[in-house]
Amino acid sequence: MTPSNTRRMAVNGAIVALVLVLPLVFRTKSSIIGYLNIAMLYAIATQGLNLLMGFGGLVSLGHAAFMAIGGYTAAVLVMTYHVNMLVAVVAGVAAAGLFGLVIGFPSLRLSGFYLAVATMALGSSIADVIKRLSITGGDYGLINIPTLRLGGWELTTETSKYYFFVAILVVVFLVVRNFLNSRSGRAVRAVRDSEMTASAMGVNVAAYKLVTFIFAACIAGLSGALYAFTISYLHPMNFGLTFSIELLSMSIIGGLGTIIGPILGALFWVMLPVVIGGRMEFLSTVIFGLSIIGSVMFLPKGLSELVARIQTRLKL
Numbered sequence: 001m002t003p004s005n006t007r008r009m010a011v012n013g014a015i016v017a018l019v020l021v022l023p024l025v026f027r028t029k030s031s032i033i034g035y036l037n038i039a040m041l042y043a044i045a046t047q048g049l050n051l052l053m054g055f056g057g058l059v060s061l062g063h064a065a066f067m068a069i070g071g072y073t074a075a076v077l078v079m080t081y082h083v084n085m086l087v088a089v090v091a092g093v094a095a096a097g098l099f100g101l102v103i104g105f106p107s108l109r110l111s112g113f114y115l116a117v118a119t120m121a122l123g124s125s126i127a128d129v130i131k132r133l134s135i136t137g138g139d140y141g142l143i144n145i146p147t148l149r150l151g152g153w154e155l156t157t158e159t160s161k162y163y164f165f166v167a168i169l170v171v172v173f174l175v176v177r178n179f180l181n182s183r184s185g186r187a188v189r190a191v192r193d194s195e196m197t198a199s200a201m202g203v204n205v206a207a208y209k210l211v212t213f214i215f216a217a218c219i220a221g222l223s224g225a226l227y228a229f230t231i232s233y234l235h236p237m238n239f240g241l242t243f244s245i246e247l248l249s250m251s252i253i254g255g256l257g258t259i260i261g262p263i264l265g266a267l268f269w270v271m272l273p274v275v276i277g278g279r280m281e282f283l284s285t286v287i288f289g290l291s292i293i294g295s296v297m298f299l300p301k302g303l304s305e306l307v308a309r310i311q312t313r314l315k316l
Helices: 003-025 030-055 064-079 085-108 114-133 156-183 184-192 195-200 205-231 241-254 262-275 283-298 300-311
Strands: none
Touching: 003 030, 003 156, 030 064, 030 156, 030 184, 030 205, 030 262, 064 085, 064 114, 064 205, 064 241, 085 114, 085 205, 114 205, 114 241, 156 184, 156 205, 184 195, 184 205, 184 283, 195 205, 241 262, 241 300, 262 283, 262 300
8 A cells, every 4th residue: 555545544534533523522512513414415405506517517596496396395295294204305306306307408408698597597486486385384484394303213413413414415425426437427527518529429418418407406305305304494585596696606615516515615605604703704705705706716626626735735
């Protein structure tokens, strides 16, 4: 084993150990663990958007709508129809994937600015429809959504949710990475780089665009379903254009087209106000905006590029 491999294994082991002991370090400050839980849910949703935009080259300003569909579908099934919670989460993922198929059709004809406007309009219309349905709580939203439960294990503490979300995030991370390393993933990136070249090489451009939209929507739907059972409250205004832009901002600051970018971006977005403190929390938006500008100018791959430079410097 080479020295670089040894150092890499040591660093990876240290990171895993840190992730596992964090709840013990902050056992008297459960709010910190709660923020980390939200960051992981955002990271899952951002991973789908990163797959869509960073690797698929498809612009979307309505990604939060997929979270809303997944969250509302799962919550309504559990609260109104008393469906098993795990089945409800799967149904929420499937519903988000179905809408991803519907919204993905404009991508076959549109691109760039026009696709962004189309997804923004469709995303806003979904939030408006949810607001007008009585079964979803209307303009009051859904309240008293049950706490996340796995069989007989109810995740009532922030620590239990933390370990569960870490496991889900790792699974999503591995699934996306394996997909990108597969033949389908290489085809998706070929379509992003040049549709004409990909088509000439025998890639079904339309099919892979739809696959990318559906996959990204399913990931966001999973995040939305878990979010519903974590926060226990849903309101359609929470999944509007503003939140879609926030997800896009997390992707940019973390690094579009990188596998760890969504995790870094979500952590930066959620934890920055916590680090700054309550009295100076208003500065977090300014700092985040300046970070995006700096990322575009000096770190095209966002925080993930900074991590890569550190790895190179340490010869990992």
